Amino acid sequence: MGKxxxxxxxxxxxxxxxxxxxxELVRKAGIELPTFCYHSDLSIYGACRLCLVDIEGRGIQxxxxxxxxxxxxxxxxxxxxREIRRTTLELLLANHDGSCPTCIKSADCKLQALARRMGxxxxxxxxxxxxxxxxxxxxxxxxxxxxxxxxxxxxxxxNEIQGVGAIDFAYRGSQAAVVPAFGKQLGDxxxxxxxxxAAFCPTGALAPRSExxxxxxALDDPRKKVVAQIAPAVRVALGEAFDxxxxxxxxxxIVAALKAIGFDAVYDTSFTADLTVIEEGTEFLQxxxxxxxxxxxxxxxxxxxxxxEQYYPDLLPNLSTCKSPQQMFGSLARQVLPRILDTAPEDxxxxxxxxxxxxxxxxxxxxxxxxxxxxxDAVMTTQELARMIQEAGxxxxxxxxxxxxxxxxxxxxxxxxxxNSGGVSEAVLRFAVEKITGKPAGQVDFHExxxxxGLREASLTVDGTEVRIAIVHGLANAKLVADQVRAxxxxxxxxxxxxxxGGCISGAGQPVAHNGHTRQDRARSLYEAxxxxxxxxxxxxxxxxxxxQEHLGAVGGTVAHRLLHTHYHGRKRLESEALPLSEGNxxxxxxxxxxxxxxxxxxxxxxxxxxxxxxxxxxxxxNMVDVRANFCSEQCAAGPTVIIGDKVLQHCTLERVRDxxxxxxxxxx
Amino acid sequence: xxxxxxxxxxxxxxxxAVCAIIERHGRQPAKxxxxxxxxxxxxxxxxxxxxxxxxxxxxxxxxRVFGVATFYTYFALEPKGKYVVRLCDGTACHVKDSxxxxxxxxxxxxxxxxxxxxxxxxxxxxxxxxxxxxxLAPVVMVNGEVHSLMTPEKAESLIEDLKQAEAAAVAGEEx
Numbered sequence: 017m018g019k020x021x022x023x024x025x026x027x028x029x030x031x032x033x034x035x036x037x038x039x040e041l042v043r044k045a046g047i048e049l050p051t052f053c054y055h056s057d058l059s060i061y062g063a064c065r066l067c068l069v070d071i072e073g074r075g076i077q078x079x080x081x082x083x084x085x086x087x088x089x090x091x092x093x094x095x096x097x098r099e100i101r102r103t104t105l106e107l108l109l110a111n112h113d114g115s116c117p118t119c120i121k122s123a124d125c126k127l128q129a130l131a132r133r134m135g136x137x138x139x140x141x142x143x144x145x146x147x148x149x150x151x152x153x154x155x156x157x158x159x160x161x162x163x164x165x166x167x168x169x170x171x172x173x174x175n176e177i178q179g180v181g182a183i184d185f186a187y188r189g190s191q192a193a194v195v196p197a198f199g200k201q202l203g204d205x206x207x208x209x210x211x212x213x214a215a216f217c218p219t220g221a222l223a224p225r226s227e228x229x230x231x232x233x234a235l236d237d238p239r240k241k242v243v244a245q246i247a248p249a250v251r252v253a254l255g256e257a258f259d260x261x262x263x264x265x266x267x268x269x270i271v272a273a274l275k276a277i278g279f280d281a282v283y284d285t286s287f288t289a290d291l292t293v294i295e296e297g298t299e300f301l302q303x304x305x306x307x308x309x310x311x312x313x314x315x316x317x318x319x320x321x322x323x324x325e326q327y328y329p330d331l332l333p334n335l336s337t338c339k340s341p342q343q344m345f346g347s348l349a350r351q352v353l354p355r356i357l358d359t360a361p362e363d364x365x366x367x368x369x370x371x372x373x374x375x376x377x378x379x380x381x382x383x384x385x386x387x388x389x390x391x392x393d394a395v396m397t398t399q400e401l402a403r404m405i406q407e408a409g410x411x412x413x414x415x416x417x418x419x420x421x422x423x424x425x426x427x428x429x430x431x432x433x434x435x436n437s438g439g440v441s442e443a444v445l446r447f448a449v450e451k452i453t454g455k456p457a458g459q460v461d462f463h464e465x466x467x468x469x470g471l472r473e474a475s476l477t478v479d480g481t482e483v484r485i486a487i488v489h490g491l492a493n494a495k496l497v498a499d500q501v502r503a504x505x506x507x508x509x510x511x512x513x514x515x516x517x518g519g520c521i522s523g524a525g526q527p528v529a530h531n532g533h534t535r536q537d538r539a540r541s542l543y544e545a546x547x548x549x550x551x552x553x554x555x556x557x558x559x560x561x562x563x564x565q566e567h568l569g570a571v572g573g574t575v576a577h578r579l580l581h582t583h584y585h586g587r588k589r590l591e592s593e594a595l596p597l598s599e600g601n602x603x604x605x606x607x608x609x610x611x612x613x614x615x616x617x618x619x620x621x622x623x624x625x626x627x628x629x630x631x632x633x634x635x636x637x638x639n640m641v642d643v644r645a646n647f648c649s650e651q652c653a654a655g656p657t658v659i660i661g662d663k664v665l666q667h668c669t670l671e672r673v674r675d676x677x678x679x680x681x682x683x684x685x
Numbered sequence: 686x687x688x689x690x691x692x693x694x695x696x697x698x699x700x701x702a703v704c705a706i707i708e709r710h711g712r713q714p715a716k717x718x719x720x721x722x723x724x725x726x727x728x729x730x731x732x733x734x735x736x737x738x739x740x741x742x743x744x745x746x747x748x749r750v751f752g753v754a755t756f757y758t759y760f761a762l763e764p765k766g767k768y769v770v771r772l773c774d775g776t777a778c779h780v781k782d783s784x785x786x787x788x789x790x791x792x793x794x795x796x797x798x799x800x801x802x803x804x805x806x807x808x809x810x811x812x813x814x815x816x817x818x819x820x821l822a823p824v825v826m827v828n829g830e831v832h833s834l835m836t837p838e839k840a841e842s843l844i845e846d847l848k849q850a851e852a853a854a855v856a857g858e859e860x
Contacts, residue, residue, distance in 0.1 A: 175746070180746070181745070181746030181748055181749055182746065182748060183748055184746065184748035184749050184751070184752040185752050185756075186748075186751055186752045186755040186756070187755045187756070188755070188756050188758075195748070195751075196748055197737075197740075197746065197747035197748040197750070197751045198733050198736070198737075198747065198751050199751070205747075205748070206746070206747075589747075590737060590747060592733065592734060592737050593733070593734055594734065595700070595732070595734035595735060595737075595738060596696055597696045597697045597700050598696060598697065599695060599696060612738055612741060613741065614741050614744070617741050617742065622704055622742075625700070626701065626704070629697040629700075629701070632697075633697070643697070645700065645734070645738065647734070647737055647738075647741070
C-alpha cells in the first residue's frame with residue numbers, strides 16, 4: 017500500500033482523500049471556513065473571496081478553487097486573512113439593504129451570521145443610493161435586488177440543477193445585477209417557481225412569497241370555515257424551525273397548533289396522495305396493458321409540469337393526467353366538505369401547507385378554479401406555518417398532539433413517502449404489483465427505487481411483466497430523460513420527476529437547512545413515518561374506498577375524471593412582443609403571425625417564414641399583409657403554428673398559409 | 686461631410702440576415718458574441734425580439750443572451766440615432782477638457798446621461814473610454830469619422846452642419 021498523501025493545514029497534517037479542493041479538506045479538518053458562493057452541488061465560482069487561505073510559496077488563494085497537492089502548507093487563520101475577510105464583508109454590507117429586522121430571511125441570513133462571526137462591528141463604506149424596485153410579479157417568490165450580494169448561487173442552481181436559467185447576471189461593474197431576461201419581472205419569464213434560488217440565496221434577495229396575511233384574515237372572519245391540508249414533507253421539517261432535532265415527527269403537534277390558531281379542520285394531503293396512487297396507478301396499468309402512450313411521467317410536481325409545458329410540449333401526452341395531491345384535495349374539498357362541515361360553499365376556505373413554492377403557482381392555475389373560485393384558496397409554506405405559530409405565541413414543543421380530522425385525515429404510508437424522491441414510484445408499485453398479480457403483495461418496501469442519486473433506474477418483473485422505472489430529481493436531470501423519450505430511446509415505462517433535490521423534502525418552502533445531512537434526516541424520517549403507520553398501501557385505505565363509493569364512482573370513471581384529472585398545454589416562456597417583419601405599423605393589413613418559439617422553430621417555422629416573405633414580395637402584397645414572428649402561440653404540440661387574422665393554423669405548410677391568406681385577401685378586398 | 690443616401694433595409698431583409706448569421710455560426714452558443722456583433726451591424730442595435738429569437742435558435746436561456754448583451758458597452762439595446770457621436774473620455778482627452786465638449790453636445794441636443802438619443806432619432810451622444818487617437822485629443826467620432834482637437838464650439842458647429850445637411854436632404858426629397 018502506498019503512503020497516504022498529506023498536506024499541512026495550520027500545522028496539522030491532513031490526509032488527502034478524494035477531496036476536489038482545499039475547502040473540502042479544510043472543512044474535513046474541522047475548520048469551518050466561511051463561504052457564500054460555494055455549494056458542493058454547484059460549479060465552483062470563486063467569487064465571494066471569503067474562503068481565502070495563505071499557501072506557503074503561493075500566497076493568498078481561494079480554497080474552493082484550488083485543488084489539493086501533497087506537501088502543501090497552508091494557514092487558514094492569520095491576521096491578514098481575518099482583515100481581508102472583514103473588509104470583504106464590509107464591502108458586501110455596504111451594498112446590501114440592511115433592513116434586517118423586517119427581512120423575512122433575518123434569522124437565517126448567512127450575511128448577517130458571517131458578519132457577526134467575523135467580528136464586523138461597523139461598515140466604513142457609504143451605501144449607494146439607488147434603490148431598485150421590489151419584484152412581486154411571481155406567484156411564488158419575491159425578489160429584492162437591494163439585498164443581492166451577487167454571489168451567483170441562484171443563477172447557478174437555476175442553470176445547473178434546474179436547467180432553466182431564468183435569471184442571470186447582467187450589466188457590469190457597479191451596475192451588475194442578477195435579473196430575468198431583458199430586465200423583465202420574474203412572473204413574466206420562464207421561471208418554474210421551484211424556489212431553489214431562494215433556498216440557495218444567502219440573504220433575503222430571493223424569498224418565498226408570503227400568504228399568511230390573507231390566511232389570518234380568513235381565520236378572523238367568523239363566517240368562514242377554514243380547513244388545512246398538510247403535505248407529507250411538512251411534518252418532518254417543521255420541528256427544525258423550533259430547534260427540535262431535525263426531522264422529528266410533528267404531525268400531532270401541527271394539528272394542535274393549527275386548531276389553536278383557529279383552523280376548523282385539519283386534513284392530510286397524504287390522503288389525496290393515496291387517491292393519486294389509485295388514479296395514477298390505474299392510468300399507468302391501462303397505458304401498459306392497452307398499449308397507450310408510455311413512458312408515463314408523474315405530474316405531482318407543478319414546477320416540472322410548467323417546465324414540461326414550456327420545453328417539452330410534444331411530451332405532454334406522456335404526463336399523467338392526474339391532478340397533484342394538493343389539487344385533488346382542493347376539488348374534493350369543494351365537493352364534499354361544505355356538507356360535512358355544515359357550511360355554505362362560499363364560506364369554505366381551503367388552505368394548503370406545503371414544503372413548496374411552486375404549489376403557490378399551481379393553486380393559481382386557471383384549470384384549478386371553478387366559476388372564478390380557486391379550489392385551493394391559499395398556500396403557505398412550512399416556513400410560513402412556523403411564523404404563524406410563533407406569531408400566535410404558541411410553545412410548539414409543549415403542545416399536546418391532536419389527531420387529524422376524518423375523512424381526509426386518514427392516510428397510509430404510501431401517501432406519506434410521496435415527499436421523497438422515489439416515493440411516488442414506490443407507492444405506485446405497492447398498488448400496481450397487487451393489481452398485476454391479482455393478490456395482495458407481501459412486499460411493501462421497494463428498495464430498488466430508494467436512494468439519493470439525481471437520476472436512478474429500477475426494474476422489476478411482476479408475473480412476467482417487466483416494469484422499468486426512472487426516478488429523477490432536478491430538472492436538468494429531467495431534461496436528460498425527456499430528451500431520451502423525445503428521441504425514442506428511453507427504456508422506461510414510468511418516470512418520476514421531482515424538481516427539488518431529493519424531492520419535496522427539500523422544497524424551497526422548508527426551513528433553511530443548517531447542516532449537510534438535513535435532507536437525509538428528513539428522507540429517513542418519512543420512511544420511518546411509513547413504517548409506524550398501520551397501513552402501507554393506498555388501496556388499503558378504507559376512507560379511499562368510501563370516497564369512491566360516496567363521491568367518485570368508479571376508479572378512472574367520469575366523475576373521478578372530472579374531479580381528479582386535468583390537462584396541460586404548451587406554454588410560452590417569456591412575455592414578449594412579436595418581431596415585425598413588414599414595414600409600417602400593420603394597421604389595416606391582414607395580420608400573419610408565424611410562431612418562432614422553440615417547438616415551431618425546430619419544426620421549420622424559419623423556412624416557412626422565409627417562403628412566406630418571398631411570397632408576399634413576389635405578389636406585391638406588402639401593403640396588404642403584415643408579417644410578424646411571434647414567440648410561442650402556446651400550440652407547441654401542433655407546430656409550426658401560423659395565425660392569420662383570427663385563424664390558427666396548426667401543422668402549417670406554405671401551401672396552407674397561401675390558401676388561407678389568398679382567401680383572406682379575397683375577403684379583404 | 687458627405688451625405689450618402691442608403692436605401693433602408695426592409696425588416697424582412699434584416700430577419701433573413703439574422704437567420705443567415707445564426708446558420709453561418711453553426712447555431713453554436715459559443716459563438717454568441719460574434720453573432721450579436723453581426724446582428725447589431727444589421728439593426729444598429731439589438732432589439733429584444735431579435736435577442737429572443739437568437740436565444741431560441743441557439744437553445745440557450747434568453748437571460749444569458751441578455752447578460753452578454755448588457756456586459757459589453759459595445760452592444761446597444763436601444764435604437765441609436767442616424768448620427769452616433771462618440772466623445773472620447775480616455776485619459777488624454779479627459780485632461781484636455783473633453784467634459785465641457787460633452788456638456789456642450791448634450792445641451793445643444795437636449796440630451797443627458799440617461800437620454801442619449803434625440804426623439805427624432807437623428808443623434809446619439811455617448812462617451813467611449815479611448816479611441817486610440819490620443820495625439821489628436823480631444824477627439825469626437827461621428828459614424829466612424831474622427832474629428833480632432835475639438836472644442837465645445839467646434840462640436841456645436843459640427844452638430845449644426847449635420848442638422849443643416851439633413852434639412853437640405855429632406856427638402857431635396859420633397860422638392
